[in-house]
Amino acid sequence: MNAHRFWNWFLAPGTLWILVLFAAPLLLIFALSFGHVDDFGRGVYGFKLGNYDDVFNSTYLPVLLRSVGYALATMLICLAIGYPVAYYIARFGGRWRYVLLAALVIPFFVNYLVRTYAWVALLADEGLVNNAIVDLGLSDAPVQMINTPWAVIGGLVYGYIIFMILPLYGSIERMDQSVVEAGKDLYGSPLQTFIHVTIPATQAGILAGCVLVFLPSVGDFVSAQLLGGPDTYMVGNLIQDQFFAASNWPFGAALTMIMMLFLSVWMVLYLRRAAKGEAEVL
Amino acid sequence: MAEQAIKIDGVTKRYGEFVAVDDVNLEINKGEFFSLLGPSGCGKTTTLRMLAGFEVPTEGRILLEGEPVEKVPPHKRNVNMVFQSYALFEHLDVEGNVAFGLKRKKTPKAEIQTRVADALELVDLSSRAKSRAGELSGGQRQRVALARALVNRPQVLLLDEPLGALDLKLRRQMQIELKQIQREVGITFVYVTHDQEEALSMSDRIAVMSDGRVVQCGAPEEIYEHPSEEFVAGFIGISNLLQGKAEGQGRVRVGGNSLPVPDLPSDFRTGDPVQIAVRPEKVAVDEIGNDNEKIQPGMFTVDGEIESMVYLGVGNQLTLKLASGGRLVALEQATYRVQSDDQWQVGQQVRVGWHPEHCMVLS
Numbered sequence: 001m002n003a004h005r006f007w008n009w010f011l012a013p014g015t016l017w018i019l020v021l022f023a024a025p026l027l028l029i030f031a032l033s034f035g036h037v038d039d040f041g042r043g044v045y046g047f048k049l050g051n052y053d054d055v056f057n058s059t060y061l062p063v064l065l066r067s068v069g070y071a072l073a074t075m076l077i078c079l080a081i082g083y084p085v086a087y088y089i090a091r092f093g094g095r096w097r098y099v100l101l102a103a104l105v106i107p108f109f110v111n112y113l114v115r116t117y118a119w120v121a122l123l124a125d126e127g128l129v130n131n132a133i134v135d136l137g138l139s140d141a142p143v144q145m146i147n148t149p150w151a152v153i154g155g156l157v158y159g160y161i162i163f164m165i166l167p168l169y170g171s172i173e174r175m176d177q178s179v180v181e182a183g184k185d186l187y188g189s190p191l192q193t194f195i196h197v198t199i200p201a202t203q204a205g206i207l208a209g210c211v212l213v214f215l216p217s218v219g220d221f222v223s224a225q226l227l228g229g230p231d232t233y234m235v236g237n238l239i240q241d242q243f244f245a246a247s248n249w250p251f252g253a254a255l256t257m258i259m260m261l262f263l264s265v266w267m268v269l270y271l272r273r274a275a276k277g278e279a280e281v282l
Numbered sequence: 283m284a285e286q287a288i289k290i291d292g293v294t295k296r297y298g299e300f301v302a303v304d305d306v307n308l309e310i311n312k313g314e315f316f317s318l319l320g321p322s323g324c325g326k327t328t329t330l331r332m333l334a335g336f337e338v339p340t341e342g343r344i345l346l347e348g349e350p351v352e353k354v355p356p357h358k359r360n361v362n363m364v365f366q367s368y369a370l371f372e373h374l375d376v377e378g379n380v381a382f383g384l385k386r387k388k389t390p391k392a393e394i395q396t397r398v399a400d401a402l403e404l405v406d407l408s409s410r411a412k413s414r415a416g417e418l419s420g421g422q423r424q425r426v427a428l429a430r431a432l433v434n435r436p437q438v439l440l441l442d443e444p445l446g447a448l449d450l451k452l453r454r455q456m457q458i459e460l461k462q463i464q465r466e467v468g469i470t471f472v473y474v475t476h477d478q479e480e481a482l483s484m485s486d487r488i489a490v491m492s493d494g495r496v497v498q499c500g501a502p503e504e505i506y507e508h509p510s511e512e513f514v515a516g517f518i519g520i521s522n523l524l525q526g527k528a529e530g531q532g533r534v535r536v537g538g539n540s541l542p543v544p545d546l547p548s549d550f551r552t553g554d555p556v557q558i559a560v561r562p563e564k565v566a567v568d569e570i571g572n573d574n575e576k577i578q579p580g581m582f583t584v585d586g587e588i589e590s591m592v593y594l595g596v597g598n599q600l601t602l603k604l605a606s607g608g609r610l611v612a613l614e615q616a617t618y619r620v621q622s623d624d625q626w627q628v629g630q631q632v633r634v635g636w637h638p639e640h641c642m643v644l645s
Contacts, residue, residue: 127394133286181336182369184356186430193357200373 043249051254086168155223171205293342320491
């Protein structure tokens with residue numbers, strides 16, 4: 001008993017950290033989301049539900065829906081690109097597999113903001129790609145690539161694809177290879193075997209990858225800010241504006257709470273599914 | 283003459299420099315229980331995987347009921363495999379696993395249902411039809427793997443050490459069941475194992491493999507009683523190997539003794555080296571001067587001393603040091619011993635004997 005109590009003390013620093021730096025600010029934001037703005041533009045605590053009404057009005061609702069749409073597109077593109085890459089490394093990487101994985105991970109040590117600026121340099125009207133297109137005579141004028149939804153989604157895919165590849169790699173690498181052989185042995189063509197055997201056998205990795213890409217993509221503001229324009233505004237940008245440019249902290253707080261609630265629902269669904277999957281394996 | 287299910291014709295498989303399977307020639311009859319037996323790395327699993335289509339032979343041909351199949355991919359071959367790890371589909375229930383092959387072959391739904399039910403009946407798993415693969419015990423998983431393959435009524439069923447993961451008691455039980463099922467369905471079984479007892483008890487014929495080659499192929503009795511060479515004699519059960527020189531008139535000189543060896547082929551000339559083997563269970567051990575109890579008339583006898591003794595439950599395994607030099611292992615059935623204290627002593631002088639016809643000549 002005493003030994004048990006002794007070990008409990010090791011939780012204290014972490015608990016303190018979480019309470020002071022995470023739980024307390026979150027509570028302040030929650031309280032602020034019911035506040036209002038005074039004559040000087042400062043957030044004041046109070047009680048009104050109006051901030052939450054504003055989140056779902058016709059000005060802001062499209063922004064929320066667009067964020068979810070971009071995040072879904074990002075997730076699907078990451079899956080389509082990431083699965084073959086993860087599959088190749090796990091199955092055919094051989095002694096190069098850790099080198100290949102490192103080659104994928106190392107760029108992500110560079111700050112996300114800096115990497116996104118690199119895309120601006122590439123895709124801008126006077127950027128590398130457009131200069132090449134014009135110089136080669138493929139087009140007379142620069143092709144608009146920046147300030148489009150696809151530039152924003154492209155930035156998100158680039159930013160988060162590693163979170164898709166790593167869990168996929170893990171589940172493909174762990175998969176019992178004889179299961180795939182069994183699929184072929186039981187008259188499954190290569191495509192049928194992939195659909196009916198490989199995908200179900202790696203669904204834990206697919207699920208984890210999708211959640212890990214979808215959740216940060218919904219709240220992202222860097223990609224839309226640097227690669228997008230007014231038409232590609234996402235909820236992350238909206239929140240950022242409330243706290244800085246527009247100076248409406250209570251509304252920004254309400255937006256934050258709604259987004260966190262939305263993401264938590266997905267997170268809980270995922271965790272329940274993952275726990276069930278684990279129980280089945282055991 | 284039985285119809286031929288498989289003909290393996292001069293098949294060789296190389297991985298770079300390494301020769302996994304070296305010029306194997308085998309003919310397997312329809313309805314036969316055929317075993318590929320050998321230590322790990324002998325090429326038995328590679329041979330099986332070439333029959334399944336997972337590996338393509340570097341040289342040679344494989345005929346399935348007369349049709350060359352060596353380049354046909356696995357999903358287009360009418361053979362099915364029971365994997366060592368069972369390789370069940372964890373996301374499907376037992377029924378889903380068993381129905382997998384029939385669904386890929388676009389079998390009508392009603393037929394799938396009856397055939398899956400029949401297959402589960404055959405392996406005694408009807409009550410677990412809706413269970414997930416993960417909820418089953420090792421023995422049950424093994425049965426699902428068997429039903430999943432048999433339900434397709436393949437021309438040949440391939441089994442890759444299917445009982446290797448089971449404990450001894452379950453393994454014995456499954457050996458009997460597998461053999462029964464094979465008789466019931468009449469499908470050709472090709473069975474890979476490294477367990478000589480398993481191969482002897484289940485097979486109609488056995489091919490013993492070593493270093494990628496088939497060293498002997500024949501019925502279990504033939505392989506056990508007349509091993510063609512030292513490797514087979516040593517791998518199939520324990521053998522006492524004796525080196526000697528031919529003396530003529532069917533006798534071989536071993537150490538200080540002249541042994542009668544009726545099986546000695548006539549092309550051995552006096553002075554040629556001869557290797558002979560005696561199975562431990564053929565060696566009788568008795569007290570000196572008590573010749574009429576276990577040492578029977580007509581036996582060849584030598585004297586020796588008990589060097590060590592291992593109690594095996596069903597009997598004793600005695601290591602004997604012969605007076606003329608050399609050692610012999612004898613397996614004595616417990617039926618000879620009436621009382622528990624009626625035991626041999628290490629160091630005791632004994633007489634050892636065997637019938638001359640139990641001397642096997644190895645090439």
